[in-house]
Each structure stands twice: as C-alpha cells, then as structure tokens.
Amino acid sequence: MFNLPTTNIGGQELFVLEFGDIVNYFSPYTAVLFVFALLFTALAIVSRPERQVDIAFGGDAYYAKEVDPNLLRFQRFMAIACGLATLGAMVSGDVFNFTLFASMVGITNIGIVAAYRNRHVLNAAFQYGIVAMLATVPLFGGAAIVLASTGTLSMWELFTDGVAVPLIAKAFLVLGVMGEGMAPFYVAKAEITRAQGAPFILMVHVSSLLLFLRVIEIVISM
Amino acid sequence: MDVAYPAGLLVVAIGIVIGFAALVREKDDLHRILLTDLAEVLALVLIALVATDLAEALILPGLVVGISELMAVSEVYIAREGLRAPKEPAFRIEVMESAPGILALILVAYGIFLSGFTGGVVAAAGAVFYFICRGHAEQFELIETVSGYAWAIWIGAFFIFMFLPQYWFFAVMMAGGAILLKVMAKMSLVGTMRGGPDV
Numbered sequence: 001m002f003n004l005p006t007t008n009i010g011g012q013e014l015f016v017l018e019f020g021d022i023v024n025y026f027s028p029y030t031a032v033l034f035v036f037a038l039l040f041t042a043l044a045i046v047s048r049p050e051r052q053v054d055i056a057f058g059g060d061a062y063y064a065k066e067v068d069p070n071l072l073r074f075q076r077f078m079a080i081a082c083g084l085a086t087l088g089a090m091v092s093g094d095v096f097n098f099t100l101f102a103s104m105v106g107i108t109n110i111g112i113v114a115a116y117r118n119r120h121v122l123n124a125a126f127q128y129g130i131v132a133m134l135a136t137v138p139l140f141g142g143a144a145i146v147l148a149s150t151g152t153l154s155m156w157e158l159f160t161d162g163v164a165v166p167l168i169a170k171a172f173l174v175l176g177v178m179g180e181g182m183a184p185f186y187v188a189k190a191e192i193t194r195a196q197g198a199p200f201i202l203m204v205h206v207s208s209l210l211l212f213l214r215v216i217e218i219v220i221s222m
Numbered sequence: 223m224d225v226a227y228p229a230g231l232l233v234v235a236i237g238i239v240i241g242f243a244a245l246v247r248e249k250d251d252l253h254r255i256l257l258t259d260l261a262e263v264l265a266l267v268l269i270a271l272v273a274t275d276l277a278e279a280l281i282l283p284g285l286v287v288g289i290s291e292l293m294a295v296s297e298v299y300i301a302r303e304g305l306r307a308p309k310e311p312a313f314r315i316e317v318m319e320s321a322p323g324i325l326a327l328i329l330v331a332y333g334i335f336l337s338g339f340t341g342g343v344v345a346a347a348g349a350v351f352y353f354i355c356r357g358h359a360e361q362f363e364l365i366e367t368v369s370g371y372a373w374a375i376w377i378g379a380f381f382i383f384m385f386l387p388q389y390w391f392f393a394v395m396m397a398g399g400a401i402l403l404k405v406m407a408k409m410s411l412v413g414t415m416r417g418g419p420d421v
Binding site: 020137147 | 238245251255264280290294298
C-alpha cells in the first residue's frame with residue numbers, strides 16, 4: 001500500500017507504521033541512522049561515568065574527579081531524552097513532527113550542556129540556547145511554508161514528482177536544523193568535554209550529526 | 223487567501239529582519255532572551271498565516287516548544303548569574319492586590335464560554351494575571367494534575383474519532399473542553415515566571 005516514491009536516495013521502505021495519515025517508516029538509510037542512535041542511547045543508559053580519573057601527563061599520578069551525583073542524574077536523563085528525540089526524528093514521516101523532534105533535540109542539548117556548573121560552560125550553553133530558540137523560527141517557518149504551498153506535511157506526498165516544494169522552505173528547514181544542532185560547535189569551545197559526565201556529551205554530537213544526515217535526505221527527496 | 227498570504231509573509235519577513243537586527247545590536251543578555259522570545263512569536267505567526275484547521279493544531283506544539291526553550295534558557299541565565307529570589311515582593315501596586323480575583327474570574331468564565339483553543343488563551347490570560355499578582359505556592363501542582371487529565375481526555379476524544387466516528391459531536395465537546403484546560407495550564411506557566419518555592 002505504501003511505496004516510497006523516491007528509492008534512489010533512501011532505498012526501498014523496510015517497515016511502515018501508520019497512525020492515521022501520519023506514516024512513520026524505515027528505509028535502509030534511516031534504519032541505519034536509527035540503529036546508530038539506538039546504540040548511543042543504550043550507551044547513555046548503561047554508562048556509569050561517576051568514577052572518572054585523570055592521568056597526570058608524564059608521571060604515575062592520577063586525579064580522581066569529584067562528581068556531583070545529582071547533576072549527573074540530570075545529565076543522564078537529558079542524554080536519554082535526547083536519544084529518544086533523535087530516534088523520533090529518524091523515523092518520522094511527517095515534516096512537522098520532524099521539526100518538533102529537532103527542536104526537542106535542541107532543548108535537551110541545552111540541558112546536557114548546562115548541567116555542568118562552570119561559568120564558561122554556562123555562558124556557552126546560554127549562547128547556544130539563544131541560537132536554538134532563534135532556529136525555531138526558520139524550522140517551523142519552513143514547515144509552515146511547506147504546508148501552505150503544497151497543502152500537506154506528509155513526506156509520502158512531498159517526495160512524489162508532482163509536488164513541488166519551494167526552495168525557500170527547504171533552505172529554512174536546513175537553516176533551522178543547523179541552529180538546533182549547533183551544540184557541538186559550542187561544546188568545542190567550552191571545557192565540557194573534559195568535565196564530569198563527559199560520556200553524555202557524546203549524545204550532543206551524535207544527535208546533531210544524525211539530524212543533519214536526516215534533514216539532508218528529506219530536503220533532497222522533496 | 224490569495225492576497226492576504228503574500229502580504230502576511232512580507233510583514234513577517236520585515237518582522238524577522240527587525241528582530242534579528244535588534245538581536246545583533248543588543249548586548250545585554252536579559253534583553254536578548256526577551257528579544258528571542260519575540261522572534262519566536264514570528265514562527266507561530268508563520269504557521270498561523272496558513273490559516274487552516276491543521277495549522278491551528280500545529281500552533282500548540284510550537285507554543286509549547288517555545289515556552290520550554292525560553293524556560294530552559296532562563297534557567298541557564300539564572301544559574302550563570304547566580305540570581306536568587308528576593309525575600310520580599312519587589313514592588314507594591316494596589317491594583318495587583320484587589321483586581322486579580324474578579325478579573326481572573328471574568329476571563330476564565332468567558333474563556334470557558336468560548337471553549338477550544340481561543341477559550342484556552344482567554345482563560346489562560348486570567349490565570350496568568352492571577353498567578354503574577356497573587357503568587358502560586360500551592361496551585362501549581364493542581365494545574366499540573368489538571369493538565370494531565372486534560373491531555374488524557376483529549377487523547378480519549380481522538381480515540382472516539384477513530385473508532386466510534388458516529389459519536390463525533392461528543393468527541394468534539396471532549397476535545398474542546400480538554401484543549402481549553404491544556405492551553406490554559408500551559409500558558410499559566412508564564413504567570414509563574416516570577417519564581418517561587420515550587421517552581
């Protein structure tokens with residue numbers, strides 16, 4: 001009943017889950033991304049980074065780091081939520097759902113980064129939060145323009161040849177995802193990759209990478 | 223639609239340019255949060271311009287995302303600046319002690335009369351005003367509970383639409399009442415932004 005209109009980008013559909021007119025699906029491409037996200041979500045669930053140790057360079061000494069379990073719990077929760085949002089964005093067959101999942105990834109990324117109480121890190125998280133908030137304008141704007149110009153948000157309709165999506169809507173979608181997935185670039189500046197709970201920072205990178213890959217697939221297919 | 227949509231798009235485009243230019247020029251971080259929230263309203267306006275029932279349904283998640291991002295960034299700002307809630311009320315305005323009861327009552331009653339999304343917004347304006355003026359030590363938990371039940375009723379109404387379509391009128395009434403409560407609960411969060419023990 002459901003056949004992906006364009007098979008040369010994502011491949012044939014493997015599995016289709018139908019909720020009314022919102023039809024989620026796996027193609028080989030999105031299935032790979034889904035499995036990747038699932039793997040890292042599982043890592044965030046099972047990893048126990050409470051015992052973190054720094055080796056002093058050039059000697060036998062090491063420092064055991066002081067870790068606040070409450071902050072770590074919050075960070076782990078945010079990392080898992082971020083993983084779930086990424087999973088949703090990977091399987092979504094509806095443009096607006098995709099934008100909602102993308103902005104949820106943005107919010108949870110703010111949470112992961114902001115869990116570390118350091119002035120520099122909080123400053124970076126604040127700047128990133130402003131960017132993520134601003135990115136919702138092109139993100140939702142792109143979805144709204146898609147809806148206004150084609151009358152549908154379902155990717156099953158949008159991927160067909162007969163439906164022309166304006167270039168500005170595609171550009172807005174990409175711009176919005178760029179804003180929401182901005183976190184790794186701020187993290188690179190902050191000291192956070194060496195801070196406590198660093199394994200959860202991985203989730204920021206994974207979610208942003210997967211969001212970019214997915215939005216490129218959507219934009220090319222439309 | 224033919225003239226109104228491009229004209230509206232033009233107005234929104236001008237608004238986005240003004241908003242982003244203001245953000246580039248503004249250096250104070252608190253003002254930048256406020257400006258970002260104003261810019262976010264433009265995203266809702268873009269959705270609202272489509273002017274279909276589907277677009278109306280899409281505004282609510284857009285609003286929720288906007289509010290939650292605003293709250294997250296505000297929390298980061300509070301943590302970064304090390305701000306603490308003042309012990310005493312920051313200002314005393316006579317009307318804020320006498321008006322909230324009656325005004326909130328009128329707005330909430332009128333909102334219930336309107337029902338649905340619009341009613342939710344009107345009733346929420348009453349709730350926001352009440353919480354801003356009177357504080358919200360105990361009511362917050364109640365609102366969360368009500369919001370949860372409203373969500374369940376809303377989903378229930380969708381199940382009626384799907385499985386028992388002949389009772390659609392009942393489902394419309396359920397969904398209308400539930401969305402009223404839901405929008406009201408979501409928006410009254412704005413009224414709690416002055417902070418407090420339970421937030």
